[in-house]
Amino acid sequence: MALSKKVPDGLNGREYSILTIQYLMLQWLPQASESHAKSMKCGVEDFHGTPFDGMSKDDLARMNMLSSVVHGSLTAGEHVSSAAEYLRHQLNDGMAKANTVLDHAVEGNQPLKDAKEKITDAWKITGQQLTNLLGKTVENVLSSGAPSRDVPQGLSAKEYLDLGIQYKNIGWTEQSRDALERAIELDRDGAIGKEAHRFMISRLPHHPVPHAAVQRNISGYNLMQANRREEAKTVFEALIKDYPTFEWPFSNLGRLYINSGDTHRARDLLWHALDINPHYANAWCNLAIAKIVDSDFDDAENCLEKAMSLDPKNPVCEHLNAMLSLIRQFRHPKT
Numbered sequence: 498m499a500l501s502k503k504v505p506d507g508l509n510g511r512e513y514s515i516l517t518i519q520y521l522m523l524q525w526l527p528q529a530s531e532s533h534a535k536s537m538k539c540g541v542e543d544f545h546g547t548p549f550d551g552m553s554k555d556d557l558a559r560m561n562m563l564s565s566v567v568h569g570s571l572t573a574g575e576h577v578s579s580a581a582e583y584l585r586h587q588l589n590d591g592m593a594k595a596n597t598v599l600d601h602a603v604e605g606n607q608p609l610k611d612a613k614e615k616i617t618d619a620w621k622i623t624g625q626q627l628t629n630l631l632g633k634t635v636e637n638v639l640s641s642g643a644p645s646r647d648v649p650q651g652l653s654a655k656e657y658l659d660l661g662i663q664y665k666n667i668g669w670t671e672q673s674r675d676a677l678e679r680a681i682e683l684d685r686d687g688a689i690g691k692e693a694h695r696f697m698i699s700r701l702p703h704h705p706v707p708h709a710a711v712q713r714n715i716s717g718y719n720l721m722q723a724n725r726r727e728e729a730k731t732v733f734e735a736l737i738k739d740y741p742t743f744e745w746p747f748s749n750l751g752r753l754y755i756n757s758g759d760t761h762r763a764r765d766l767l768w769h770a771l772d773i774n775p776h777y778a779n780a781w782c783n784l785a786i787a788k789i790v791d792s793d794f795d796d797a798e799n800c801l802e803k804a805m806s807l808d809p810k811n812p813v814c815e816h817l818n819a820m821l822s823l824i825r826q827f828r829h830p831k832t
Contacts, residue, residue, distance in 0.1 A: 499758050500790060504531045510543030511536075511827040515792075518820050522786045524756055546830025648675045654684035658693045668711045670701050677701075699808040703774035706743045710736060714745045726753055744770040748780040751787070760787045778808035785817055794824055 500519060508516065513536030520529035544550055644663055652660065657680035664673035677697040684690035702711075717732030730753055736746035751766035764787050770780040781804035788797035798821055805814045 499760065500525075502528060502758075504528050504535065506535075508535070510539030510549070511547060511830065513539065514547070514549075514827045515824055518824055519790050519792070522755070522789050522820070523758065544830075547826050550831075644672075646672065648672055648679070652679070654680045654687070654689040654693070657683065658689055658696075661693060662696065665696075665700060668715050669708065670711050671705055671708070673697075674701055674705070695808065698774075698776040699778040699811075702743055702745060703777070704742045706740055710740050710743055711745075714743075714749065717746065718749055721749065721753060726756070729753060742773055744773040744777050744780065747773070748777065748783055751780070752783050755783065755787050755790060758790075760791050763787045776807050778804045778811050779813065781807065782811070782813045782817060785821075789817075789820070789824070794821070794828065797821060 500516075500523065502525065504516070504520075513532050517529050517532040517536060520526075520532055644660060644667075646669070648660070657676045661673045661676035661680060664670070664676055674697060677693040680693035681690045681697075684693075713732060713736055717729045717736065720726075720729035720732060730750065733746040733750040733753070736743065737750065740746075747766045747770035751763040751770065754760070754763035754766065764784065767780050767784045767787065770777055771784070774780075781800050785797045785800035785804065788794070788800060801814060801817050801821060804811065805818070808814065
């Protein structure tokens with residue numbers, strides 16, 4: 498059943514905690530902060546065997562400060578332009594203010610300190626998602642400089658691997674493929690060759706695509722990150738029509754539908770991406786997110802395991818694993 502944008506009443510503390518994570522997956526930050534605030538207002542008995550075990554009523558009241566500050570910041574920014582960027586800054590400001598208060602409140606109280614750190618980490622994960630977690634790392638590109646468009650001769654396997662990753666980060670996918678294939682050829686049975694092969698099949702398009710198509714996909718992704726979702730949707734839909742075997746726009750459009758709450762349509766698009774390239778780790782991650790939102794937690798675990806087996810260094814996998822670990826503890830508290 499689709500999640501409502503109105504946070505429901507009448508749930509217990511563990512249910513509100515899971516709902517908070519689901520809202521975070523949708524990037525519905527006001528709902529996430531409201532849901533977390535409601536979880537902190539529940540009785541301490543709701544949290545036995547969970548990360549909040551051992552907290553008193555006073556502890557829960559203090560923890561509610563975090564949600565109150567963050568939620569106030571978020572709701573104040575709902576109607577401004579460039580909402581995603583504004584919310585990110587407000588979230589960071591809210592976290593800074595809340596942490597100043599909470600650091601004094603949790604001093605000497607280990608259960609409260611542990612719980613505060615878990616919630617803080619969850620908000621940090623959301624902030625990172627809003628700032629291009631799935632996109633290229635601009636700082637890495639700027640620090641290393643743009644390589645030549647022609648893949649050079651005479652490099653080592655490690656140098657070709659590093660170059661292939663750099664090419665991918667700036668959107669030159671066919672140069673990346675060429676460099677990675679050279680790394681594989683030079684170290685076919687070694688660790689570097691295996692890493693190059695893993696990177697190539699999990700992070701590059703399965704079929705060669707024109708550079709212009711990759712750049713259009715990047716432009717659509719940038720629009721999505723700027724919260725210009727209808728424009729991004731138009732870009733991805735046109736790309737799918739023009740390049741029906743290019744899996745990246747299917748996954749990105751699926752992510753847009755997840756954020757809108759239409760996980761049924763998102764799943765169809767993500768499975769289509771995986772039909773094109775079953776090794777596409779980001780599509781498996783997005784499918785895991787869709788399943789978390791739909792409360793299909795066991796299937797989400799399976800999707801995440803698949804993504805991690807394909808691309809163990811993918812930072813998205815690490816954050817999803819942290820979220821699913823929290824959900825697991827709230828679903829199955831220790832007795």
